[in-house]
Amino acid sequence: MGLLDLLGFDEAIREPVECKIEVDGAEISDLYPQLLQATVTMKRSAPAEGSLVFDSFREMDGDWIVQDSGLLETWKPIVLTAVFGDREMEVIRGYITEINTSYPESMGAAQVTVNIQDDSVLLDREQKRVTRSTEEEPKTDGIIATEIASEYNLTSEAATGISNKSLLQQKTDYRFLSDRAKANGFELLFREGNLYFGPSQLEGEPQSTIKVYAGDQTNCMAFDVVNDGHKPDQIRIARSNEEGQGTSEEVYTSNLKVLGSTQADSTNSGLGDFVWEMEQGQGGTEEEVNARAQASANENAWKIQATGELDGVLYGYVLYSHQTVVVDGIGSTQGGLYYVDEVVHEFTAKGYKQKFKLLRNASGEDEFSAVLDVLAGVV
Secondary structure, three states: OOHHHHHOOOOOOOOOOEEEEEEOOEEOHHHHHHEEEEEEEEEOOEEEEEEEEEEOOEOOOOOEOOOOOOOOOOOOEEEEEEEEOOEEEEEEEEEEEEEEEEOOOOHHHOEEEEEEEEHHHHHHOOOOOEEEEOOOOOEEHHHHHHHHHHHOOOEEEEOOOOEEOOEEEOOOHHHHHHHHHHHHOOEEEEEOOEEEEEOOOOOOOOEEEEEOOOHHHOOEEEEEEEEOOOOOOEEEEEEEOOOOOOEEEEEEEOOOOOOOOEEOOOHHHOOOOOEEEOOOOOOOOHHHHHHHHHHHHHHHOOOEEEEEEEEHHHHOOOOOOOOEEEEEOOHHHHOEEEEEEEEEEEEEOOEEEEEEEEEEOEEOOOHHHHHHHHHHHHO
């Protein structure tokens, strides 16, 4: 996607979006006529999950066309891709985790529902007791994440993270990495065979623009914004001093990139500081306590939340969580750069819908959006 795409001068692919499904490396074309709906949910805070719903019928030999096809079995690898003309965009890659078959009173209403989860489920099969770091051989969480990814033939992109002198794992690899991500204030993402273990991805080129009230360029069917002011601007931690007498305090504010021109906090309200204290006992080391406090401050900075729905055909792209996107057509205060928190992708006979939840830590246009406005005026 280039600059012209963001400005709205890309030629949108306005034709039915195909949902391609590959199981164990082969496309399940024979089952497409029975597919009623494919749904995939992407979240910042959880693995990507999905479901495929098929209708089914009994053939002359007594077998059922879907459940007896031999194509759908638990723990088979699966990839779901959205096809926009000549362009393909992967929606989810993972494994079949559950198959539910329904035989109601009316035989014509029989259905098969296939549940899937991204590659994280492969890391959630074996509970382990492993010493990941010692005083003799200390490791950062980023190094540990990279080592675990390699055990599953996944590529990895891992930030350095907390340095550990002593770290024992007593759970599955996924649950262990999820805990270490929270300790660092990181996100844990499995996408296209890659494990990402790092901070919110706020840099880089945004995804294709969400356009509201844009005439024939409109791709967003609904958009709502809530600004929740009752989230603290600061997080405070209190520590006992080395002598055990009295305490010292540290205050943390968000260090995330500001997605706008005016930070969404109450600094200018004239009401004094808005600060909450972090509960004691969060973190085994001082470095981890600091990281958790910073993570809490960062999460509370997302005071602006937007929800809406895209027409996938008009949008022409897969909207991904864990990336930024520009919203245009809702004014200079609420328009601009957002972070994608959650997307529910729905493929049905009626079309392709993408229901989203976006986050923002500021109002007003950011520098990137302002540049787009200037360029749009001269093109």
